[in-house]
Amino acid sequence: MKNGNHIFQQYSKYVMPTYAKTPLVIVKGKGARVWDINGKTYLDFFPGWAVSGLGHCHPRVTQAVSGQLKKILHVPNNYYNELQGRLAEKIIRYSFDGKVFFSNSGAEAVEGAIKLTRRWGSHANKYEIICMNNSFHGRTLAAITATGQKKYKKGFGPLPGGFIHVPFNDLERVEAKLTKKTVAILLEVVQGEGGIVVANKNFVRGLRKLCDKRRLLLIIDEVQTGIGRTGEMFAYKHYGITPDVMVLAKSLGGGFPIGALVAKRKYADTLTPGTHASTFGGSPIICAASLAVFEAIEKGRLLQNARHMGKYLMKKLKALKDRYGIIKDVRGINLMAGLGLSINGRAIVDEARSKGLLINCTHDTVLRIMPPITVKKKEIDEAIGILDEALNKHI
Numbered sequence: 599m600k601n602g603n604h605i606f607q608q609y610s611k612y613v614m615p616t617y618a619k620t621p622l623v624i625v626k627g628k629g630a631r632v633w634d635i636n637g638k639t640y641l642d643f644f645p646g647w648a649v650s651g652l653g654h655c656h657p658r659v660t661q662a663v664s665g666q667l668k669k670i671l672h673v674p675n676n677y678y679n680e681l682q683g684r685l686a687e688k689i690i691r692y693s694f695d696g697k698v699f700f701s702n703s704g705a706e707a708v709e710g711a712i713k714l715t716r717r718w719g720s721h722a723n724k725y726e727i728i729c730m731n732n733s734f735h736g737r738t739l740a741a742i743t744a745t746g747q748k749k750y751k752k753g754f755g756p757l758p759g760g761f762i763h764v765p766f767n768d769l770e771r772v773e774a775k776l777t778k779k780t781v782a783i784l785l786e787v788v789q790g791e792g793g794i795v796v797a798n799k800n801f802v803r804g805l806r807k808l809c810d811k812r813r814l815l816l817i818i819d820e821v822q823t824g825i826g827r828t829g830e831m832f833a834y835k836h837y838g839i840t841p842d843v844m845v846l847a848k849s850l851g852g853g854f855p856i857g858a859l860v861a862k863r864k865y866a867d868t869l870t871p872g873t874h875a876s877t878f879g880g881s882p883i884i885c886a887a888s889l890a891v892f893e894a895i896e897k898g899r900l901l902q903n904a905r906h907m908g909k910y911l912m913k914k915l916k917a918l919k920d921r922y923g924i925i926k927d928v929r930g931i932n933l934m935a936g937l938g939l940s941i942n943g944r945a946i947v948d949e950a951r952s953k954g955l956l957i958n959c960t961h962d963t964v965l966r967i968m969p970p971i972t973v974k975k976k977e978i979d980e981a982i983g984i985l986d987e988a989l990n991k992h993i
């Protein structure tokens with residue numbers, strides 16, 4: 599890349615090598631597009647693992663944040679900041695009656711869910727959490743332990759105990775693993791890092807019934823699926839059930855770092871003063887951004903857009919599948935889409951990028967496509983055109 603070399607060198611010398619890097623320096627973004635350091639533009643159909651769910655630099659978000667920048671940046675959590683209360687109420691109005699704890703990331707929200715659950719169960723000596731194979735819940739020690747993929751845990755032992763893994767979408771195997779010590783069941787209803795694997799209706803409804811019968815908490819990780827990505831504010835709504843605990847992050851902040859732990863009212867007061875905290879959690883700047891995300895979704899009717907554009911995207915992807923034998927299946931819900939390939943998808947991702955489209959490949963063979971929920975029909979058409987050319991080159 600023409601102008602990136604000194605930046606690549608700085609990274610290689612001074613930044614820990616925790617990320618597989620693509621040689622692309624991004625300097626600007628607007629809506630579904632980004633610009634690189636050489637002025638080349640790309641359609642971003644994988645904006646930050648769903649972080650920029652409203653597209654880049656949504657005007658409502660940038661305005662709300664610049665307004666707040668002139669007032670106060672940080673209010674410590676031993677005082678009150680009016681925006682945090684408003685944001686908590688907003689999240690509750692869209693989910694279920696309960697309370698919210700704010701953190702800075704998804705893993706930290708997952709960690710909070712584990713702590714809440716364990717503390718709630720501690721009086722009955724219950725602490726085991728049933729987790730799903732192939733899941734992903736973040737990178738803290740407890741979160742990698744809950745995660746159902748070996749590659750994230752290797753070399754980090756000893757890991758905390760009490761996490762039991764079962765195959766996804768297999769209710770009987772969950773039942774078989776319940777013990778007197780089981781306290782909760784944790785899952786994503788669409789596994790994101792796991793390769794866009796959608797939970798069956800019967801599975802999720804069965805888990806809800808099981809949790810009711812055995813007095814267990816149903817914890818749903820909506821970090822990737824949440825805030826409109828699947829055409830509902832939260833993906834669990836497709837299943838006609840309500841979780842007891844939900845975790846959010848990624849697109850909740852419109853590009854700013856935030857995580858949220860949401861628990862039903864009867865469980866929410868488990869975490870009392872002194873039992874849990876996060877110094878930066880729910881700061882005014884971040885809450886202003888997040889409130890603007892909800893406002894943008896409401897004013898722009900973006901859930902509806904995600905459903906309409908999601909249907910359109912799925913139709914277009916299925917048409918590609920009919921033409922290319924290397925596409926085995928099209929998976930997902932609305933704007934959380936995956937193409938299962940019979941070959942490694944890396945070369946297709948690279949080819950698409952060189953033609954001006956950013957997408958992702960997970961699990962080697964799954965192309966992941968998650969455009970912003972503001973996406974327009976003509977942007978989908980353009981992306982599909984590029985993907986078509988990239989596929990054509992690799993059959």
Ligand SMILES: *Cc1c(COP(=O)(O)O)cnc(C)c1O
Nearest residue numbers: 703704705734735736821822847
């Ligand atoms: C990304 C992700 C996390 C972790 O979030 P971070 O903000 O990276 O800590 C947890 N759960 C799911 C489902 C995710 O996709």
